[in-house]
Amino acid sequence: MLSTTARTTLNRGKERARTDRTDLYAVLDAGLICHLGVIVDGAPMVIPTGYGRIGDTLYLHGSTGASSLRAGTTEPVCVTVTHLDGIVLARSAFHHSVNYRSAMIYGRARRVDDPDEHLDGLRAVTEQLAPGQWDVVRLPTRKELAATAVLALSLKEASVKVRQGPPKDDEEDYDLPVWAGVLPLNVSWGEPLPDPRLTPGVTVPRHIRKRG
């Protein structure tokens, strides 16, 4: 079960709430980037960034010089992952909506100091974007590791919202001669584009070619 704190309990749109921890994992594991919210000088800052999950911990990374990453360890943060699945076209403007799956995680992030966890966190972030790559690429040098901060955020306080399905119009509007339904949004991988400086003879590996 997910947490039941005030801010993770939906007041409106209750029917969209999912309360099982596996729903949270599903939204996170299917994502590529998150939006990290931090407070910098009293104002919110929302940064698109990579992430990875290991069990009930979310890992984020960034330059050790980034003010947003520094703020993330001293102030509370919010991480949101959103999948937009389609546009819901209703008979009335008011009932237009979107189909989506989203997760919001609240808490205080911890700067990872332990060298093993630091590397595990970076691996999780890399593998979330590019599964299979960690085992074939040059791994980080000591200098690169020192330049990369890793934040850990517990998944303890989280909420999941999902909307799927057709529009919900007012009963008296169903007879209007207006087309209604869902326009699905599809996300797919394109053909891999080789680096112009690729060493001749190096072919696209199976874990990239077969993705999706």
Add this chain to the structure above:
Amino acid sequence: MLSTTARTTLNRGKERARTDRTDLYAVLDAGLICHLGVIVDGAPMVIPTGYGRIGDTLYLHGSTGASSLRAGTTEPVCVTVTHLDGIVLARSAFHHSVNYRSAMIYGRARRVDDPDEHLDGLRAVTEQLAPGQWDVVRLPTRKELAATAVLALSLKEASVKVRQGPPKDDEEDYDLPVWAGVLPLNVSWGEPLPDPRLTPGVTVPRHIRKRG
């Protein structure tokens, strides 16, 4: 030109900054949802939501009962729109990246009270998600308008970041026998799915069928 405040001036990754206002419009106009960052009880909250642009004003909407919308008019906000265009696969873990276009807008949002601007804002939000719909659907009733808050945010303070193109590896890594390049991410519209309760004989209008 875009603003040059401290938080909109990039310290790292300067080559990714775009400073022309048309770049901001391009990122916003191509988007479907934004991530709105607000401060609620001293903590950030990052909410995926719809938006629309009219000139140099961004409009957001939400239930008048939503604490996030209320917070958006009393505390500073940040709105981020992100397009993820591909995964950048480098020869080293460190240089893995993503191709993207993103815009961040900072400021204080204003609750729209003027009835004409309120309706214009709602129209902009609806048309951003579903262009052409406003002219064919049932428009909001007085009661629906009263239930929907519209926030206006000036585009005065904004930054745009864009990364495109192949990986940038360390010079000594280019000879590694590792495939490198970009795996593009494509977003496309699927076939419109009619509402099961659609009035027989109502066909998909051109503005929906021809989208994309």
